[in-house]
Structure formats: C-alpha cells, structure tokens
Amino acid sequence: MAVDKQALRILEQSNAFTGRHIGPDQAQQQAMLSELKLNSLSDLIEQTVPKAIRSLATSGESPLAIAPGKTEVQALKYLRSLADQNKVNKSYIGMGYYNTHIPNVILRNVLENPGWYTAYTPYQPEISQGRLESLLNFQQMVMDLTGMEVANASLLDEATAAAEAMALCYRSSRSKNPVFFVADDVHPQTIDVIKTRAEHMGIQVAVGNPNTDLEKHDIFGVQLQYPGTYGQITDVASIVAKAKEQKAMVSVATDLMALMLLKSPGELGADIALGSSQRFGVPMGFGGPHAAFFAASEKLKRSLPGRIIGVSIDRRGNPAYRMAMQTREQHIRREKATSNICTAQALLANISAFYAVYHGPEGLKTIAERIHRLTTILHKGLTTLGVQCNNSYFDTLTLKVGSQQEAIYNRALEAGCNLRRIGFDQLGISIDETTTAEDITQLLNIILGQGQDLDIQTIDNQITLFEGKSEGKSGLKDEHRRTDPVLTHPTFNRYHSETDMLRYLKRLENKDYSLTHGMIPLGSCTMKLNATAEMIPVSWPEFANIHPFAPRDQVKGYTTMINELETALATITGYDKISMQPNSGAQGEYAGLLAIRNYQEANGQAHRNICLIPSSAHGTNPASAAMVGMKVVVVDCDENGNVDVEDLKTKAEQHSDNLSCLMVTYPSTHGVYEEEIRTICDIVHQHGGQVYMDGANMNALVGIAKPGKFGSDVSHLNLHKTFAIPHGGGGPGMGPIGVRSHLAPYLPNHCVSPIAGDNEGMGAVSAAPFGSASILPISYLYIVMLGQQGLQKSSEVAILNANYMAEKLAAHYDVLYRGRNNKVAHECIIDIRPIKEACGVTEEDIAKRLMDYGFHAPTMSFPVAGTLMIEPTESESKDEIDRFVSAMIAIRKEVRKVQEGQWPTEDNPLCNAPHTMADLVDSDWSHPYSREEAVFPLKGSMNGKYWPTANRIDNVYGDRNFICSCPSIENYQEKD
Incomplete structure (x- = not known):
C-alpha cells in the first residue's frame, strides 16, 4: 500500500505540541491582530523588533537551526531511550548526596502535582498561605535539629550555602583578620565553591586540620563539616573554643539525619549551621534540585541570606504567614545587598518538611538509628577481619585498603555498586535509609572477597546499641549523643497515617493560587505552561536516582x-x-x-x-x-x-x-x-x-x-x-x-x-x-517538542498577547513605556501613580483586589515604584486575557467611585481587599459596599470562585514582632 505522505504530515501536525503550548488558537490570534490593526505575526514582529537585531535581517540565515518539533509521544520515547542509557547503581558515595525513599503520598501529591509546582514565589501572601505554612515547618525543622534560633526558607545547595556563610562571617565577625579557615574534611565540592567565592572578595582561604592548624592563621571565620566528609565526628565544641579566642565565627555544615542522634551545632557553640535537606525525601537527581538549609544565632537574624518566612496577623487579627524582613530583597538593596540570592528551593524545602511531618520525630529517629546500626555492623565486620577504618562515625566509613583500592572498586562496579575513591589507597562507603541487611552482606563480600562466611545476624547480636552505655560498640560516643527533644510541635506529631497526610497536603494546596487556577501575569517572571509531558521524566529513576559524582x-x-x-x-x-x-x-x-x-x-x-x-x-x-x-x-x-x-x-x-x-x-x-x-x-x-x-x-x-x-x-x-x-x-x-x-x-x-x-x-x-540536572529534561523536552517553528511562534505570540493586553488596558490606565511604533515587548507596565495621587488607591490595593476577581497580581512596584508590570506569556488564551482585562476595567470603575467620593478612601473594596469567606458571613458588616460586591465583583464569578484564606496581612506588625517558627497551637484557635 502506498504511503500518503500528505496524510502523514497532517496527522503529525494534529498531534503537534505547539498548539497545546500556545494559548490562543489561530482564530484568536487573528482577532487580536485585528485589534492591533495588523494582518499577521510577521507584521507585528516587523513593527516591534528593531530590524538591526532580527536574525533573518542580519544574516539571511534561518532563525533557528533546530529540528522540527516532535509530538509528545515521540519526544518522550526518544528521551526514554536516553534514560535507558543511564545505569542506576546502588550509591555509597555520600559526600552530601544519599539515596532516599520519597513517601508516595508526597511524590504524587506534591512533587508531581501542578497545584504545588506551578505556584509562584509568595510575594502575595494572602493567596500563598499553604506553602508559607509548609516553609515555616521547614524552618522549624531546621531550627530544632540544628539547635539554632533562626533559619531561612532554604538556599540553593550546601556548597553555595557555605559560601554565603563565609560572606556572613566576613561581615559580622568581630575579627578583622583576612583568613577564612576551612577544615580539610569539609566536602571537596564545598571547598571548591568557597574558594571561587573568596577569590574576588579579598578573602584568603586556608584549608587544614583545625585541631592542629587553626592557631597558625589569623582568622575571621571557620567552616567545619559535622560529621566530616570521611565519616569522622568532628569535635565541634573544642574548635569553637579555639576560634572564639581569635574572635572568629564558626559555621558548621551538617546533616539533618545525623542530627537526629548527634548533639546540635547550636548546643556545641556554633554561630551558623547549614547543609542539604536532600536526604529528607528528595531524589539525588544527578545533583539537584535540593533545598539547602541555613540557620544561625539570634544576633544574625537580620543578616541571613535568602528568604525568611514569618508570622504576622491579617486585617481581622488572625495569625497569617508572610515573607519576613522583605527589605533585604535584593531589588531594594542593589549593590549594598548582602547576597544576590533572590530565590530559594521552595518546592524541595516543602518536600523535605513534609517528609519530617509524615515520619515525625520517632520515625526519623528510627531511620537514623537503623542507618547507624547498619553502618556499625559493616564496621564490625570489616575491622574483625583486619580492615582499618574510622572508629567515629554516623553513616560513613573510610577504609584503608592500600593497593587493593582498584580491585575492590571494580568488584563493586561489577556488583552494581558505586564506592567513593579517596586518594590512592582508601575507599569511602556511606549508608542511607535505602540500605538493607542484604546490602551490608554484599558490601562485606565485595571488600573482603567471597567466602569469608560472615553472618550479619551474629555481628548484629554482638552490638548493644542504644541500650545504656555504647562506648566501644558504636561510632557515636556518649558525649556526642543528642539528649534534647526535637520536632515537638504538634504539626510533626499528628499526620502519620496516609489519610491524615493526604488531607493535610490537600488542605495546604487549597490555600494557594497556582497556574491551575488561572493566569499569573507577573512581569519579568514568565509564568507560562509547564507541560505535563515535560514534567513526567523528572520522576524517572534513571534521572532521579543518580549521584552527581557517579x-x-x-x-x-x-x-x-x-x-x-x-x-x-x-x-x-x-x-x-x-x-x-x-x-x-x-x-x-x-x-x-x-x-x-x-x-x-x-x-x-x-x-x-x-x-x-x-x-x-x-x-x-x-x-x-x-x-x-x-x-x-x-x-x-x-x-x-x-x-x-x-x-x-x-x-x-x-x-x-x-x-x-x-x-x-x-x-x-x-x-x-x-x-x-x-x-x-x-x-x-x-x-x-x-x-x-x-x-x-x-x-x-x-x-x-x-x-x-x-x-x-x-x-x-x-x-x-x-x-x-x-x-x-x-x-x-x-x-x-x-x-x-x-x-x-x-x-x-x-x-x-x-x-x-x-x-x-x-x-x-x-x-x-x-x-540541578534532574530538571533539565523539562527544558530539553520544551525545545524538542516545540522545534524550530514552535519556539519562534511562542515568542511571537508572547509579544502578541502583551501588545493586545496593553492596547485593551490603555483606555483605562497609562501604559508607562512603549517602543517603536507604540509597541511593547512581551510585557507592559501600567502606571498607578496618577491614581494614587488622585484618590489614594495604591498599586498594592489593586494587586490585592485582583485576588477577589480570581487573579494573581502582576509584578508590583518593579522596576518602577507605583506601577504594575504585566506579562501574559504565550500560553494564555484570548479568553483568559479578556477575563483579566475585564477585571482590571472593573477595578478602574471601583477606583472612580473612590475618586468621586461614593466610597470613602479609608473604607472601600480596594483598601480592604482581599475578602475571604469570613467576610461573607460577617455578622457585623458595616462597609459602604455589599458583601456581593466584595466577594463576587464580576457577573459569573460565583462559578469556580477562588477564595483567599487570609485577609490583608499586616507587614509592619510582622516586622516589629519577628517570629520565624511555628506558632503554638493556641494561635490557630478561632477568635471570638
């Protein structure tokens, strides 16, 4: 039978991804072009983009030498063929990266849930209460385990967090000496990043043994690893004492799982504690993304890098969450900023926090004890037959194997295991929550050779861990053991069944606004479609379960x-x-x-x-x-x-x-x-x-x-x-x-x-x-599925949507800047300053009122104070853009009522926005506008109404009453 190539081409086009990614269909695009008095997208680009930079105009070349777009099925099939080329060995490499079990209830309902992953940074806290509560849980978890008084809502990774710690010590230390001392058992990748950061800061980095070399340098700060990269338990307290003699500060990179058993850095006198929360339920992902944590003493709370979630109150006096001390955001402080960090790893921090909530303190301690017991069994089996390794440890052993290093390493590879090479004569082994007794037997046979006839149960019976004195029978000395309770807050002790956990996750999700609800028109932030097909491979084991140093x-x-x-x-x-x-x-x-x-x-x-x-x-x-x-x-x-x-x-x-x-x-x-x-x-x-x-x-x-x-x-x-x-x-x-x-x-x-x-x-x-390699498949598939034409079309429609929106809004608001032929690029800025001058309504009032209309606000007061910057992206349809425009026009009419005195400046739907269900049932409604005007401002808005869960939050109160830990349960009780 002859193949109908035309029919095949039509069939492929009907499955094309481009039409799924781009919101407006052909008819909608043409309607928007007509509004702009244009005939085609080509006309739009010619009128908007300077000829001198357009690719076709400058060189006559095809804009993109990229293959035509694949269908979702084709693209995923090809990526699967690449994934199959990866080999997922059992990893014992450690160095801050561990295998972990992400609870399925969290995997399905958070990591793979667009209600969690498509939300934006919580700049508008009234519609972000769910993830703010979870991030507060993360901070509480970190403060409890590190013994510190303040923690942020996560940083990018452990190594960059250590570089931030160095900078914080440099700014805050009473010592004005030029040297930052880094212990030689800090993870090597961390030392690498610290040295890079120090190079242009005028800081000298000295790497050595803090027990013998600290006094040789004039220092302002010290970086330790606890436990060390080779497994040894660092004597933090004695090093802190030495550092304090030089008026230096001490930062400790640590491991949250180890801290379930080890004394906290705070108890040992550290000024800063940091690390990665990866092993709390986040896959290794060939390096990320993972949420670093960063905690410090109370005196450093206003100098911490990154974001801190705090507790404030809303207009009704109810407790509510917000990003605290936002004046540290870098778009405000600019070159005087203490860091250029303007984001976090919120999704991964939430997963780690949920992991702690789900397991609770007893569950986490059980996991930690099991890890340590298996490590101890391995240690006992090795040392019994003459293998030298460290006697102080939590989960990591460094074996002195001499000339046998290569042979043992290769035996491990043949058995599907990755060990860590250290120098030319040592091997490292790190145990994690996925390790089994069978794995320990396998490791003993790999290292010692088959036929040693070691019985795991016999070794286990010789160890009396966690029962009275454990001196000599465990890698943790009694003076290193933690004795204080952790994770005592009710949140960490009530959601241990899957039913309870599922409902808790859903309850928090329902409090937040995401792309599942509607457009997030944030200028500069490009909140476009995150296609399901792009997200699927993130969870594939061949991408998720690989160590970055495999x-x-x-x-x-x-x-x-x-x-x-x-x-x-x-x-x-x-x-x-x-x-x-x-x-x-x-x-x-x-x-x-x-x-x-x-x-x-x-x-x-x-x-x-x-x-x-x-x-x-x-x-x-x-x-x-x-x-x-x-x-x-x-x-x-x-x-x-x-x-x-x-x-x-x-x-x-x-x-x-x-x-x-x-x-x-x-x-x-x-x-x-x-x-x-x-x-x-x-x-x-x-x-x-x-x-x-x-x-x-x-x-x-x-x-x-x-x-x-x-x-x-x-x-x-x-x-x-x-x-x-x-x-x-x-x-x-x-x-x-x-x-x-x-x-x-x-x-x-x-x-x-x-x-x-x-x-x-x-x-x-x-x-x-x-x-963060494990999320690269998202962008890879985005490019592969759109292909040459789809990528260009996406840009063109993004520009079309922005210009259409600007044109529709221009009759009601001042569009602040326009380019050639009166066009904007992919976003536009509307000026609220004349409105504020006329009647006192601010850009914040409009941003909050948009929540009542079912929208996330545009970017507020950036890059120009008193403005709103709007970016619809290419993924929003004409219908959604028109819905947003209708809301903005309706708000402009409300502004006019304030301006004309129909509503007082101190009591109107704008300054009181957003409105919640509490307003709907308020028995003491005394406002000059109706409840219906408050919560259902547009006809038809009752269908699928999104409800903010907090009224306007008091930022000033939150800054004056700084709290970054979980409130006591009494604070959640309904007020009379």
Missing part, C-alpha cells in the same frame, strides 16, 4: 541530553559555549561576571572593575557585580525607559581605563526593545569592556534575535522562565550561561567531577557539575 560511563544518557540541550541553547542564543552549572538566575549572573573578571585578569586587565548598570536593572545585577568585587556605576534611562545613550557614552569614557562590563537586560526591564542596543554594546566594547546581557526576558527573543550575534558577550538564561521549568512556589530554577568563544575558557568547572573543555583550573559556582 562514574561518567554510567550517565551516558544524561550526558547526551545535556550536550544536546547545550547545543540547542547555543543555537537559540548565538553564543559559542554554554555552561549548565549555575542553578539559579542569580548564580548565572555571578558565573557570567566571574568569567568576565577571570578573562580580564588572564589578559593583564585585573584593574578593570567598573560595572555599568542601567537604573532600570533588576536588583540582582548590582548585587552580583558587588560579589565579584566590581564597583557599580549607574547609567540613566531616558523618559521612554531606554538606556540614555549619551549618559552611557559619558560614563564609559569617564571610566574607560577601568571599565569591566555593562550589565543590560534585553528587551529592557521596562518592557521595550531598545533601538540602540547594538550601539550600546559597541560603546562598551570600544572602551575595552564586555557586555553582560541579562537573559530574564529571553522569551521575547527566541527565534527572533540572538544576543550572541548583536553584541553581547555573555548571558544567563532563566530556564524557569523562558524554557518552562516551573517556579515551584519560589524555586527551583536553573540559570545556565552562554558565552562567546573568548570567555569559554573561564566557565565554571568542578574539582570532583571535571567538565570536559578548555576551562581546566576554573573553580565551581555550584555543588554539582551540572547544577
């Missing part, structure tokens, strides 16, 4: 996928080389600036330290510049929101000898394509500088223009924005960087698992060589 021949599928993703991103951006290591946008900024600094130093231009940054830039830009030792010089913007080219020329000339780089966002943070971007780049290059182009707005460029071709030297790419990785309620993210060829030798490398290339000798910026 032998490279076991990760051929991972390597192929990462290489193909790097090639695609290079093609899309026009850069020559991509580094996948940075695991957030801020880390990408830092890595990009680091490449510039190292390139200039290598070329005898270390004196170049001036970074030009437009006044409109995201606050992480100046914060990142400060982290690499640059001085920030602000460049003005003109009245249209563009970089003031004349001011740029003046300042580039003024600082020509010392100009390092320009940081610029394109399209601009003001939501327009600047016509002079090529000129801007040329000016900086003429004065010997480099151009760093922030990739936050890449969603308006893919398939249309390539930063690497129109003047930029380096960009970071927010995979959690443009390339569809979900925001997870405040993380995870990925921020790989693209560079031109001259910067490629200065991309990050990794001391434990070196990355192939010509960047040998470069330090790491993240704990794992490929950052």
Whole structure:
C-alpha cells in the first residue's frame, strides 16, 4: 500500500505540541491582530523588533537551526531511550548526596502535582498561605535539629550555602583578620565553591586540620563539616573554643539525619549551621534540585541570606504567614545587598518538611538509628577481619585498603555498586535509609572477597546499641549523643497515617493560587505552561536516582541530553559555549561576571572593575557585580525607559581605563526593545569592556534575535522562565550561561567531577557539575517538542498577547513605556501613580483586589515604584486575557467611585481587599459596599470562585514582632 505522505504530515501536525503550548488558537490570534490593526505575526514582529537585531535581517540565515518539533509521544520515547542509557547503581558515595525513599503520598501529591509546582514565589501572601505554612515547618525543622534560633526558607545547595556563610562571617565577625579557615574534611565540592567565592572578595582561604592548624592563621571565620566528609565526628565544641579566642565565627555544615542522634551545632557553640535537606525525601537527581538549609544565632537574624518566612496577623487579627524582613530583597538593596540570592528551593524545602511531618520525630529517629546500626555492623565486620577504618562515625566509613583500592572498586562496579575513591589507597562507603541487611552482606563480600562466611545476624547480636552505655560498640560516643527533644510541635506529631497526610497536603494546596487556577501575569517572571509531558521524566529513576559524582560511563544518557540541550541553547542564543552549572538566575549572573573578571585578569586587565548598570536593572545585577568585587556605576534611562545613550557614552569614557562590563537586560526591564542596543554594546566594547546581557526576558527573543550575534558577550538564561521549568512556589530554577568563544575558557568547572573543555583550573559556582540536572529534561523536552517553528511562534505570540493586553488596558490606565511604533515587548507596565495621587488607591490595593476577581497580581512596584508590570506569556488564551482585562476595567470603575467620593478612601473594596469567606458571613458588616460586591465583583464569578484564606496581612506588625517558627497551637484557635 502506498504511503500518503500528505496524510502523514497532517496527522503529525494534529498531534503537534505547539498548539497545546500556545494559548490562543489561530482564530484568536487573528482577532487580536485585528485589534492591533495588523494582518499577521510577521507584521507585528516587523513593527516591534528593531530590524538591526532580527536574525533573518542580519544574516539571511534561518532563525533557528533546530529540528522540527516532535509530538509528545515521540519526544518522550526518544528521551526514554536516553534514560535507558543511564545505569542506576546502588550509591555509597555520600559526600552530601544519599539515596532516599520519597513517601508516595508526597511524590504524587506534591512533587508531581501542578497545584504545588506551578505556584509562584509568595510575594502575595494572602493567596500563598499553604506553602508559607509548609516553609515555616521547614524552618522549624531546621531550627530544632540544628539547635539554632533562626533559619531561612532554604538556599540553593550546601556548597553555595557555605559560601554565603563565609560572606556572613566576613561581615559580622568581630575579627578583622583576612583568613577564612576551612577544615580539610569539609566536602571537596564545598571547598571548591568557597574558594571561587573568596577569590574576588579579598578573602584568603586556608584549608587544614583545625585541631592542629587553626592557631597558625589569623582568622575571621571557620567552616567545619559535622560529621566530616570521611565519616569522622568532628569535635565541634573544642574548635569553637579555639576560634572564639581569635574572635572568629564558626559555621558548621551538617546533616539533618545525623542530627537526629548527634548533639546540635547550636548546643556545641556554633554561630551558623547549614547543609542539604536532600536526604529528607528528595531524589539525588544527578545533583539537584535540593533545598539547602541555613540557620544561625539570634544576633544574625537580620543578616541571613535568602528568604525568611514569618508570622504576622491579617486585617481581622488572625495569625497569617508572610515573607519576613522583605527589605533585604535584593531589588531594594542593589549593590549594598548582602547576597544576590533572590530565590530559594521552595518546592524541595516543602518536600523535605513534609517528609519530617509524615515520619515525625520517632520515625526519623528510627531511620537514623537503623542507618547507624547498619553502618556499625559493616564496621564490625570489616575491622574483625583486619580492615582499618574510622572508629567515629554516623553513616560513613573510610577504609584503608592500600593497593587493593582498584580491585575492590571494580568488584563493586561489577556488583552494581558505586564506592567513593579517596586518594590512592582508601575507599569511602556511606549508608542511607535505602540500605538493607542484604546490602551490608554484599558490601562485606565485595571488600573482603567471597567466602569469608560472615553472618550479619551474629555481628548484629554482638552490638548493644542504644541500650545504656555504647562506648566501644558504636561510632557515636556518649558525649556526642543528642539528649534534647526535637520536632515537638504538634504539626510533626499528628499526620502519620496516609489519610491524615493526604488531607493535610490537600488542605495546604487549597490555600494557594497556582497556574491551575488561572493566569499569573507577573512581569519579568514568565509564568507560562509547564507541560505535563515535560514534567513526567523528572520522576524517572534513571534521572532521579543518580549521584552527581557517579562514574561518567554510567550517565551516558544524561550526558547526551545535556550536550544536546547545550547545543540547542547555543543555537537559540548565538553564543559559542554554554555552561549548565549555575542553578539559579542569580548564580548565572555571578558565573557570567566571574568569567568576565577571570578573562580580564588572564589578559593583564585585573584593574578593570567598573560595572555599568542601567537604573532600570533588576536588583540582582548590582548585587552580583558587588560579589565579584566590581564597583557599580549607574547609567540613566531616558523618559521612554531606554538606556540614555549619551549618559552611557559619558560614563564609559569617564571610566574607560577601568571599565569591566555593562550589565543590560534585553528587551529592557521596562518592557521595550531598545533601538540602540547594538550601539550600546559597541560603546562598551570600544572602551575595552564586555557586555553582560541579562537573559530574564529571553522569551521575547527566541527565534527572533540572538544576543550572541548583536553584541553581547555573555548571558544567563532563566530556564524557569523562558524554557518552562516551573517556579515551584519560589524555586527551583536553573540559570545556565552562554558565552562567546573568548570567555569559554573561564566557565565554571568542578574539582570532583571535571567538565570536559578548555576551562581546566576554573573553580565551581555550584555543588554539582551540572547544577540541578534532574530538571533539565523539562527544558530539553520544551525545545524538542516545540522545534524550530514552535519556539519562534511562542515568542511571537508572547509579544502578541502583551501588545493586545496593553492596547485593551490603555483606555483605562497609562501604559508607562512603549517602543517603536507604540509597541511593547512581551510585557507592559501600567502606571498607578496618577491614581494614587488622585484618590489614594495604591498599586498594592489593586494587586490585592485582583485576588477577589480570581487573579494573581502582576509584578508590583518593579522596576518602577507605583506601577504594575504585566506579562501574559504565550500560553494564555484570548479568553483568559479578556477575563483579566475585564477585571482590571472593573477595578478602574471601583477606583472612580473612590475618586468621586461614593466610597470613602479609608473604607472601600480596594483598601480592604482581599475578602475571604469570613467576610461573607460577617455578622457585623458595616462597609459602604455589599458583601456581593466584595466577594463576587464580576457577573459569573460565583462559578469556580477562588477564595483567599487570609485577609490583608499586616507587614509592619510582622516586622516589629519577628517570629520565624511555628506558632503554638493556641494561635490557630478561632477568635471570638
């Protein structure tokens, strides 16, 4: 039978992913184009994007040399073939990464649930109470286990958390000495990241044995590992005492599971405790994402990096959660920021917190005791037959095996086990909650050789752990054992059945607004569809259960996928080389600036330290510049929101000898394509500088223009924005960087698992060589399924949706900035300042009132105070955009009532928003508007009404009454 190629083509198109990803269908697109008096998307791009940067216009080439899009079935089938090339060995490598059992109730209802993973950062706390409660649980868990008085809501990974600890010690220590001492049993990847961070901070890093070498250095801080990377239990208390003699601070990297049995760092006198919560139910994922934790003493609470969840009250006086001390957010503090961290690992922190809630203190202690007992059995079996290993341990043994190292290591590989090579004559073995008695038998046979006739039960019977004195019978001395109770709060003691846990998870989920409810129109944040097909492989064992330092021949599928993703991103951006290591946008900024600094130093231009940054830039830009030792010089913007080219020329000339780089966002943070971007780049290059182009707005460029071709030297790419990785309620993210060829030798490398290339000798910026590798399949599938045409179409429709929305809103609000032909890019800014001046209604009032209409607010007061920045993305249909526009028009009518005196300025639906079910049944309703106007402001809004669970939250009260731990149960009781 002859194959009908035309029929096959039509069939493939009918299954195409592009039509599923892009919200408006062809008819809706045409209707929106008609509103804009345009005939086609091509006309829109021609009128909107400067001709000088468009890919087709500059070189005549096809915009993207990427294969046509695959169907979901085809793409998943191909990725499955790559996954099958990975070999999932039993991992005993340790080094902060462990096999773990994620409870199925958490796997299905959190990790794989769009109600949890598509939510945004809780900037609007009234519609984020569920994840805020869970993050508060995370903080409480960390404070309990570390013995510290304050904890944040997570950081990116353990190594970068240690670098943040070094910076915190540097700022806060009473010692003004220049040396940060790092114990030589700190995980090597952590030492690598610390050294990278210290290089441009004027800090000297000394690595050595703190018991013998500490007095040899004039120090301001110390970093310890507890237990150490080789398994030994560090004598933290004695080292703290030595450090205090030099007025130095002590940071302790630790393990939450070990702390179920070990005395806490706080009890031992540490100032800071940090680590990874990965082994609390989060898969290793070839490196991430995992939630780092960071805790400190009370005196450091206002200096902690990252976000802290706090307790406040709402308008009714009920307890409510919010992000505390938000003035530390980096878009406010800019180059004076203490860190460039502006995100967290919220989704992973929530999973770890739920793991602790589900198991409870007794369950966690049982897991920890079992891990330690199996380690002790292994230790007893080995030492009985003459193998030397450390006698102090929780879960890790380092074996002195001499010339047998290679033979034992290879026997383990043949048996499907990965051990850790240490030097030339030692092996490391780390036990975890997935290890069984059979595994211990297998390990003994691997190490000692078959036929030793060791009986596990006999060894076990010789050990009397946890019964009276255990001296000499366990790896934990009695003085190291924890005696204080932990996780005593009721939340950790009431949800141990799956029924109770399921309902608790659902109750929290129902309190939050996510993409499952409606559009999240946040400017700069690109809250597009996170397709189910993209998310499915995250849970595949071949991606989820692999150690980041597994032998490279076991990760051929991972390597192929990462290489193909790097090639695609290079093609899309026009850069020559991509580094996948940075695991957030801020880390990408830092890595990009680091490449510039190292390139200039290598070329005898270390004196170049001036970074030009437009006044409109995201606050992480100046914060990142400060982290690499640059001085920030602000460049003005003109009245249209563009970089003031004349001011740029003046300042580039003024600082020509010392100009390092320009940081610029394109399209601009003001939501327009600047016509002079090529000129801007040329000016900086003429004065010997480099151009760093922030990739936050890449969603308006893919398939249309390539930063690497129109003047930029380096960009970071927010995979959690443009390339569809979900925001997870405040993380995870990925921020790989693209560079031109001259910067490629200065991309990050990794001391434990070196990355192939010509960047040998470069330090790491993240704990794992490929950052949060397990979420890379999301972006990979996004590109593979959209293909060349779909990627370009996505950008075009994103621009169409934004311009359509701007046009519809312009009759009611002032659109602050427009570009050529009166067009915006993929987002627009509406100005609320004239409204506030006229009647006192603020941008916050409008943001909160939108919740009553069933929407998440746009980005508030960024990049211009008193404005709202709106980005619909390409995934929202015309119907949803029209629904949002209708809400904004209705709100404008409400504003007019306030302006005209129909509603008083101090009592109206806007200043009282959002409204809750409590308002609906309020017996003392005295407002000048009806309950119906409060909670059902639009006709038809009763259907599928989203209810905020808190009234307007009092930020001032929360800052004045700082609480970052779980409230007592009495606080939850209903008030009379």
